[in-house]
């Protein structure tokens with residue numbers, strides 16, 4: 001069973017159709033890299049996958065369950081926000097701008113959701129948070145507030161925060177785009193490690209090196225449509241479409 | 253490295269020693285102000301109509317102190333009730349439910365749009381409109397509790413209701429602005445971690461909104477403390493009323509107002525302590541605000 005299956009997903013903002021029928025399939029343990037020009041709908045499809053945005057047509061299944069709706073016979077019923085929240089628990093998301101909670105320390109950022117949402121005992125959650133911090137190489141920053149961390153460190157804490165919920169799937173929306181060039185490497189290293197450990201990941205990125213090394217599938221999107229899908233060797237090194245070629249040339 | 257300036261052929265190795273600018277007007281204006289203040293003090297001190305001894309006699313008078321204590325706790329209770337109501341009103345205002353939103357807008361319009369004085373009198377004389385207070389299920393005969401309104405609505409109770417509701421209207425706008433000041437990315441991150449709306453509000457949004465909410469709420473508290481004086485209209489024996497009652501018997505109005513004014517100033521000065529503590533507590537994580545709230549001056553400011 002695929003971890004993610006999106007079928008013919010359409011999304012409109014007002015009359016502006018932003019996704020015009022997107023279909024994706026990601027098997028467990030696979031890494032899919034999503035590339036494409038700004039405004040092509042990469043963030044939107046990612047946000048639809050964990051139902052931060054509702055969709056206008058199509059279906060999204062994560063780990064075999066339909067996202068955001070209950071299907072009874074042929075009828076769809078809106079889900080209670082509580083149930084949607086429960087679905088999201090197992091889908092980690094990492095944002096371009098980190099979105100750490102500024103009033104909590106690094107350790108508290110990581111432990112907040114396990115304690116508050118999953119009811120993990122405090123001691124246990126803090127213990128686990130400390131282990132996650134070690135895993136992203138930030139053991140010494142446990143008591144630092146986000147404002148006291150560099151962008152790269154903040155993003156690694158954000159990854160640890162998402163991992164604390166023991167997700168089956170991780171979504172990354174341009175995780176290194178807001179970082180100074182010398183800080184990108186540390187974050188990518190953590191993500192590569194995660195991929196190696198078998199995490200299922202969908203990554204929006206302009207880092208072609210990362211995509212080549214880690215991705216099982218590369219998807220090129222433009223104007224709300226998927227233009228090209230394939231292995232990194234196919235899409236990045238030997239693109240079949242003119243728009244893909246132009247885009248790849250512009251980011252390399 | 254350049255050794256000498258091309259224009260002047262000097263190397264300017266000495267530190268700059270410049271004659272300080274003389275602020276002539278600063279001194280002139282300052283002197284005038286001092287003179288004015290001195291003249292005012294002198295005229296008060298030597299006035300045959302103001303009796304300094306009366307101030308001294310009443311400033312620690314038992315009734316005055318008791319009135320001041322009443323002022324403090326009426327302010328505290330009203331402020332707490334108002335803050336809770338304000339938070340509810342702000343959340344209702346921001347909700348997508350048109351009924352809740354409409355109620356909140358109407359509430360704020362009503363209680364901000366009429367004079368506080370009028371509201372105090374209204375609650376104080378509620379018994380004239382509804383002589384009986386009944387708690388039961390509307391439009392049925394089921395009654396849990398019934399009593400004369402004038403017995404239920406003691407002056408203090410009426411005063412606290414009036415001040416709380418009026419303040420809630422103002423404070424709800426402050427809380428709303430605070431909530432809106434928090435980046436939407438915060439709610440998104442919370443959602444993506446599976447947090448529900450209530451939890452997100454309590455643990456993520458409100459703690460960050462506090463930084464924006466507390467300074468104006470400090471203002472509101474000061475304002476509330478002074479507004480309690482209006483409760484004299486419904487015979488609440490707080491500080492101002494007490495001063496008024498005493499002055500009505502000894503005709504020393506100015507001295508007793510000075511006594512009351514003195515205590516209002518003291519109480520407001522004390523209020524700034526909890527405010528600064530709260531500002532510090534909710535400033536956590538904001539750059540430059542991670543030091544201790546209070547550091548003894550002789551311990552040295554540098555770490």
Ligand SMILES: Nc1ncnc2c1ncn2[C@@H]1O[C@H](COP(=O)(O)OP(=O)(O)O)[C@@H](O)[C@H]1O
Pocket residue numbers: 013018036037038039040041042043044045
């Ligand atoms: N909340 C929104 N409301 C209206 N339009 C939006 C919203 N979010 C995104 N869009 C529009 O959808 C399009 C795709 O946006 P996005 O998914 O962010 O693209 P990308 O991440 O590929 O740069 C853009 O034209 C953007 O203006």
Ligand SMILES: [Mg+2]
Pocket residue numbers: 042043044173174
């Ligand atoms: Mg984007």
